Amino acid sequence: MLRHVRKLKVAVVGAGYWGPNLARNFAASPDWDLVAICDRDDERARALADRTGAAVEHSVDELLDRRQIDAIAIATPARTHADIAMAALSAGKHVLVEKPLADTVEAGRRMVRAAQQRGLILMADHTYCYTPAVVKIKELIENGELGDVLYVDSVRINLGLVQPDVDVFWDLAPHDLSILDFVLPDGLAPDGVTAQGADPLGSGRSCVGYLGLTLPAGALAHVHVNWLSPTKIRQLVIGGSRRTLLWDDLNPQQRVSVFDRGVDLQRQADMLGDSSRRKAAQISYRLGDTWAPALPEYEPLGRMVAEFAASIREQRPARTDGGAALRVLAVLEAAQRSLTQGSRCQSVTRPEPSLEVVG
Amino acid sequence: MLRHVRKLKVAVVGAGYWGPNLARNFAASPDWDLVAICDRDDERARALADRTGAAVEHSVDELLDRRQIDAIAIATPARTHADIAMAALSAGKHVLVEKPLADTVEAGRRMVRAAQQRGLILMADHTYCYTPAVVKIKELIENGELGDVLYVDSVRINLGLVQPDVDVFWDLAPHDLSILDFVLPDGLAPDGVTAQGADPLGSGRSCVGYLGLTLPAGALAHVHVNWLSPTKIRQLVIGGSRRTLLWDDLNPQQRVSVFDRGVDLQRQADMLGDSSRRKAAQISYRLGDTWAPALPEYEPLGRMVAEFAASIREQRPARTDGGAALRVLAVLEAAQRSLTQGSRCQSVTRPEPSLEVVG
Amino acid sequence: MLRHVRKLKVAVVGAGYWGPNLARNFAASPDWDLVAICDRDDERARALADRTGAAVEHSVDELLDRRQIDAIAIATPARTHADIAMAALSAGKHVLVEKPLADTVEAGRRMVRAAQQRGLILMADHTYCYTPAVVKIKELIENGELGDVLYVDSVRINLGLVQPDVDVFWDLAPHDLSILDFVLPDGLAPDGVTAQGADPLGSGRSCVGYLGLTLPAGALAHVHVNWLSPTKIRQLVIGGSRRTLLWDDLNPQQRVSVFDRGVDLQRQADMLGDSSRRKAAQISYRLGDTWAPALPEYEPLGRMVAEFAASIREQRPARTDGGAALRVLAVLEAAQRSLTQGSRCQSVTRPEPSLEVVG
Amino acid sequence: MLRHVRKLKVAVVGAGYWGPNLARNFAASPDWDLVAICDRDDERARALADRTGAAVEHSVDELLDRRQIDAIAIATPARTHADIAMAALSAGKHVLVEKPLADTVEAGRRMVRAAQQRGLILMADHTYCYTPAVVKIKELIENGELGDVLYVDSVRINLGLVQPDVDVFWDLAPHDLSILDFVLPDGLAPDGVTAQGADPLGSGRSCVGYLGLTLPAGALAHVHVNWLSPTKIRQLVIGGSRRTLLWDDLNPQQRVSVFDRGVDLQRQADMLGDSSRRKAAQISYRLGDTWAPALPEYEPLGRMVAEFAASIREQRPARTDGGAALRVLAVLEAAQRSLTQGSRCQSVTRPEPSLEVVG
Structure with missing residues (x-):
């Protein structure tokens, strides 16, 4: 990888359970410059920012207003993913979202569409x-x-x-x-x-x-x-x-x-x-x-943030792009329906996989 | 256990995979006298009979005609269980059946009813x-x-x-x-x-x-x-x-x-x-x-044949009686229905558990 | 293997822990005819003989006097191995001995020498x-x-x-x-x-x-x-x-x-x-x-008694011949010496491995 | 624990394999203020200092000259432990040493004696x-x-x-x-x-x-x-x-x-x-x-640095004090002798365990 390429700037939204892992890997990545941590709980945001050399923001709006960033990474409760992602995409930012992408297929579909329309990367942190x-x-x-x-x-x-x-x-x-x-x-x-x-x-x-x-x-x-x-x-x-x-x-x-x-x-x-x-x-x-094949040893999240950067730079879908995330959501929704119908088998609507094409 | 009690006489029908295990345990039991092995394949029957000191019979009819027995143990394919058991019950024999008791609930129900009407023991070999x-x-x-x-x-x-x-x-x-x-x-x-x-x-x-x-x-x-x-x-x-x-x-x-x-x-x-x-x-x-509790060590099949003898002598249902076997069949049949209906949840008809009372 | 070859006749001496395993495998072998079980404890001998279709002998002398046998298998306490083996070798019988071959190198060496002088097979049951x-x-x-x-x-x-x-x-x-x-x-x-x-x-x-x-x-x-x-x-x-x-x-x-x-x-x-x-x-x-290579499945003792027969017929040392057994004894004796000398390292005398050549 | 107690100041000597673990735990401890990292390899020292908010020193002499510290922790190769520890003890510092305490019993004994004479804590990092x-x-x-x-x-x-x-x-x-x-x-x-x-x-x-x-x-x-x-x-x-x-x-x-x-x-x-x-x-x-008893979960090194602080404050020997470390060294030396004498059993000189009393 060429080191003279400009580092991309990213902010992590959510400093609870998973956000610190994302922040740590962005901070350690040669591809990324971790600019800010955003969390409603200021103390939690501050603690994480201190450990990673980032600034603190209290809200996503302030973050998007005040910081020069290329991308945000969302690690908040699933029901809030869509709103935050839509705001960020509207502001022209690439978006990485902790799994699950959203709490409904419909919300996920909106996110995928918005990213597609603006030519932005939408990627799910399917760490495994x-x-x-x-x-x-x-x-x-x-x-x-x-x-x-x-x-x-x-x-x-x-x-x-x-x-x-x-x-x-x-x-x-x-x-x-x-x-x-x-x-x-x-x-x-x-x-x-x-x-x-x-x-x-x-x-x-x-x-x-x-x-x-x-x-x-x-x-x-x-x-x-x-x-x-x-x-x-x-x-x-x-x-x-x-x-x-x-x-x-x-x-x-x-x-x-x-x-x-x-x-x-x-x-x-x-x-x-x-x-x-x-x-x-x-x-x-x-x-x-x-x-039993020998496996190399590396940190998956390191690879994941590298893939996020690469997909942005190469303007191509990420390995775990929005389409992949939608397919996961579609199964989860079908499962939900099956639960309420005596375990009856449910068909899965194809969640428009053709959408995820970066212009 | 009182040793002066007369040993019960038993024949094993089926000398394939499981029959030899039953025969070996009947032969070694202080409760039982293994009288005969019955299998359409004479060579297989002969080999097992030789190892256990029993006689050989070619068919169940001949067995029931010619041998003075108290009970038979059935280890043939499941679809043949009901006919053999019904013949033995009609002849006044107690019956032990390899799992599953029968290949339908209906067949199992007939077996249970026949045993009940004649005051005979019907027991399933639920070894576990x-x-x-x-x-x-x-x-x-x-x-x-x-x-x-x-x-x-x-x-x-x-x-x-x-x-x-x-x-x-x-x-x-x-x-x-x-x-x-x-x-x-x-x-x-x-x-x-x-x-x-x-x-x-x-x-x-x-x-x-x-x-x-x-x-x-x-x-x-x-x-x-x-x-x-x-x-x-x-x-x-x-x-x-x-x-x-x-x-x-x-x-x-x-x-x-x-x-x-x-x-x-x-x-x-x-x-x-x-x-x-x-x-x-x-x-x-x-x-x-x-x-992790310490467990005693003993052969389950030895306990199982002892329970068969005890239930006959004490005129009480066995631990794994016909009713237990019917409940298993009822679930298997419901599962079969669910398989054909897209995994839909199926209710289970109570298979008349009150039947299994030895007169 | 040619089936027209005469079966070899063998007697098992010792009906305690290991003898029954040997007897069972000799009885099941196409190479061997299990003739007799010999044990001082008549009841134990009788029980084993009944299960294997063999006769009973009370002492080794009577066994060697009265039975037409090619070989004996010794499964008695280690300290008695040498005497029994020497008597059998003197009587011209091939000898299989449960491990350890003897309780001293010296005793083992006598056994090996006697076998060699008479052109008889001496083999240790190194089952593994x-x-x-x-x-x-x-x-x-x-x-x-x-x-x-x-x-x-x-x-x-x-x-x-x-x-x-x-x-x-x-x-x-x-x-x-x-x-x-x-x-x-x-x-x-x-x-x-x-x-x-x-x-x-x-x-x-x-x-x-x-x-x-x-x-x-x-x-x-x-x-x-x-x-x-x-x-x-x-x-x-x-x-x-x-x-x-x-x-x-x-x-x-x-x-x-x-x-x-x-x-x-x-x-x-x-x-x-x-x-x-x-x-x-x-x-x-x-x-x-x-x-992890796939391993075939077979009973080791079956292979072991087959090797005993083959070495007799082919007049060649067995896989686990007397020489192998002597090398094991020599290490055990050196270990015993080390134990009494504060774990000091002991050299091991070569136990004349050249001896074990069948004439 | 009373929070108004002054934090103790410590420097970590050695930024190789184990030093970073010590530094991280001192930095996170409420008992300790990590003042400096000392390593001949300046780059290595700098990297560790950056992660833990400490200063950098190139040599132990400079460290002892220039820094106001209560204690040092030594994580250098074993052969260098004694010299560094003696210098620190002479300068009136408490000393924690990575295992083994020293590379000879004699060196260890000198360290224990020096600590005793000055009423300083000498403790081994026996992490387990x-x-x-x-x-x-x-x-x-x-x-x-x-x-x-x-x-x-x-x-x-x-x-x-x-x-x-x-x-x-x-x-x-x-x-x-x-x-x-x-x-x-x-x-x-x-x-x-x-x-x-x-x-x-x-x-x-x-x-x-x-x-x-x-x-x-x-x-x-x-x-x-x-x-x-x-x-x-x-x-x-x-x-x-x-x-x-x-x-x-x-x-x-x-x-x-x-x-x-x-x-x-x-x-x-x-x-x-x-x-x-x-x-x-x-x-x-x-x-x-x-x-299987349930075990609490905590980081051992956190407990270890807490014990170091407590033993200093309470002026009592640490759980893994110099005496414990000497007993380990004495066995290692006896093992070395045994190796050169054909595994012969070696007696172990009592390494003056009575010494380790903090005045």
Whole structure:
């Protein structure tokens, strides 16, 4: 990367849980100049600004008025994302938004449209798409190492913070959904979504959630998210026609394993219409080697802020652009509908993916 | 146990995968005299008979005609259970049936009714209900150690044999469902059942399956069964209002763990109608000790055949009686319906549990 | 294998802990005809004979007098091995002996000599050398996959039975030592042996033991054996100049892992005499992939009795012949000496390995 | 803690690997005012000073001349500790030293004596003694939960940096030894020490090391340290007469487990002189519950710098004072001697523990 390029100026809005991580990475980036921290809670903003050498702003309006910036990064509650983003886009700023992009597809769509109309970058901080493991998984799928994707099972459970505003689907599933959008050959494009949730504590929102996505060609993706689990599990299995992959994010010694193990079904022309007994005879099992690729070590958020800068400079959509974020929102909304309809399978409206083209 | 009691005579029908386990345990039991092995495949029957000191019969009719027996144990394909059981009950024999009891609720109901009318024992071989771990789990729930059951998550995945006749739900989920029936305070009595399955290999039946059960009082039980997983997992989490339990059946050093860890929600009268922010403030987290009870070691099938004998002698329903088996079948059938209706939640007809009273 | 070859006749001496395993495998073998079980405890002998279709003998003398046998298998306490084996060899029988071969090198040497003089097979039941994992490890080392062996660390700890006659070294370390003898390019030929033991319960013998072996070329092998550990561990690490191998015998899903990971030291001529700082600069780290080879599944004891038969028929030393067993005894004796001399390193007398040549 | 107490002023000497951790914790501490960073490498010092708001000094002499400080913290190579510490003590400063305290017992003794004579605090940064796990282990031993300590086995292996100046014993074993000194009822007071090391890479120093300590009353402590292991293990087992404890530092979900499991030996007066067979009959096994205490979460280094301040203010020895550090050095030196004498057991001179009394 050429160092003589001017650094881009960015402000971080929201100094709560996630904002400090963004601020730290912008501050450490060769691409970025962290100009300001903006938070209604002045003390919180001040503390973060002190640690990162940035100025403090109390409101987004003041921020946009007073600071010469290229971009803002939004790390506020999801229901406030759209308003802040729209203000920033109107002011001609590029926008990075913490996941989920917005709290409705409709709001997200407005954001995407506004960015598109002004030729600005709108990017979601789908952090996992910048981890060494997920990048490797995408590569393995692209190279055909797994064959066709047959099923996906993702478990993300923990004794987590019960959020005041969102349920466990909106809090945790964006991780799984954005990963699927990134690694699946066709992105996140389920034919249908079913959801089941439980609120056994009476907290007013689902704390335990299950999400089923019917993918094209009969494949099924399933996601289990849970705030109440005493054990922490973060595992993703991708079953392929050639090999099966396990990503165990809590096993630093072997995060990604590829199993040359599986069930094969020989389907031959002359077998059609045959009895199940003979069909069974055509099933065979592979019990081959296991292989765990070495993964490079780097901080995903560092890569993420670099991608934000690169997409601005190169005037191209970011890896996790608004379109990707909309596809995640569309699934979350379909899940919400399924929850209220006895887990009935819901179709997913294509959230106009063609929109995300930077002029 | 009094040794002078006459041994009961039993024959095992079916010498395939499971029959040999039953035969071995009957042969080793002080309660039972294994009289005969019956299988259409004479060679298979002969081999098993030789190992267990039993005679051989080619058909159930011949068996019932020629042998003085008190009971038969059926370990044939599920679709044949009902006919064999009905013949044996008609002949006045007590009957033990490998899970699932039958391939439809209707067939199971006929079996239960026939046994009831003749005052005979009909028992399902729900083997897991005789394991040290499950017996301990039931005890912990009964003693209130877990508090109210808030959610259940069961995973039973493996590179398993794709069965020629049944899908993964009928093959594996009876384990999970019979365990739930045994340990839950009210047995297996879900308000609704949703199911999602995938057959990514085109084998003609689901190889990957997810089952959601809405339990009374807002609790949710979820079961993941899978024949295609490269890794083997058998884990059951039972989240309670006081503590949470994890049964990891593949960790012989710590099968059952009880976590004094969880989320508490203080619901106070004056909080009603309050803002979510104040509600959130009432959530607290316990991060207490973990405790793994020592488990005795014994062979579950030995306990199971002993229970069969005891229920016959004491003229009382067995631990895993026909009623328990019917409740499992009712859920499997509801799941089947849900599969064909886009995962829509299905209600479960109470399968006449009052029937199972031995005259 | 040619089935028309006459089956060899064998008797098992000792029906305690290990004898039944040998008897079961001889009985199931196409190579062997299990003729008799011999044990002073008639009831124990009878029970085993009944299960395996063999006759019963009360003493070795009667056995050798009355039975037409080709070979005996000895599974009695170690201190009795030599007498029984010498009697059998004198009677012209081939001999298989449970580990350890004898309770002294001297006794073992007599056995080896007697077998050699009469052209009979003397073989030790070093069972682990017939497991899929150990066979694979030997193959990997032979093929140069690991490079030169730099260090070996073996841990075999458990809550085990405190033996009445032998300490933890003689009980457990023969496993580790026989494995090393089998897989190391030069066999078990340490330059020196140090041992440290503890008897914290005052049982009269070491219950916790550590064994250090200095191997040729500066390599070190270390063995930890322990009867008192609450956790069960069976792990062997073999560090090589190219790759490092981990055998975790209690992880059925990934028993053998090969790590392309390690420390490299560039030693260049012009570096000699250089400062440690520059030396350090020449150290580099490889963080490559991990690979877990698929292992076949078979019963090691089945392979072991097949090897016994093959070595008799082919008149060649068995894989785990008397010479291998003597090398194990020589290390155990050196360890015993080290224990009584403040862990001082002891040299190991070569136990005449050239002896074991079948005429 | 009273906030009106004057903050103590400290400088950190050494801005390499460990210094930044110390600096960060001093900077964040309410007890300390981090005044300066001192390193020969000005750039390194500057970078650390910038991050922590401290000034920069190029040499210790300049530091002591120009800065008003109460204490210094030394994080330089071990061979330089003594000179820097002596200079600081002469200048009347309290001293904290990264482990190991010095590179010889003799040097350490001089430091302890100098501190004592001037009534200054000399403290070793034995970080592990401030971790929640080790504090809990000490508490469990003190409360008698484990009974008498029968054996200790510690494994600390990793693919670690081969150090240019010290071998693996001096690099890693101070962790294990300082933990033992802290948790054992009588501190680290072995009767003898044996060591075995290997340098399979020809790096000029041991990269694989085993250390055996004979503790009073027949107990044995063993330490395995290794820079070349492809897998990372940090496990400590403490076998007690009542229970056994396992600390698995890499299992965040269950770091400390207490097993009510073990071997009991009934030693009765009338048993003395009895045969081993009857002795064996008196051995019994407990297979009780496992218990994993919840551990608080805090940063150990924060506690450590707080203890440094408290010991200065209260004019009392620190938890990990010079005496503790000397006991660690004495074992390391005995190990060095054992290495050069064929692993022969070496006695450990008591390193004048009575010295460490603050006037």
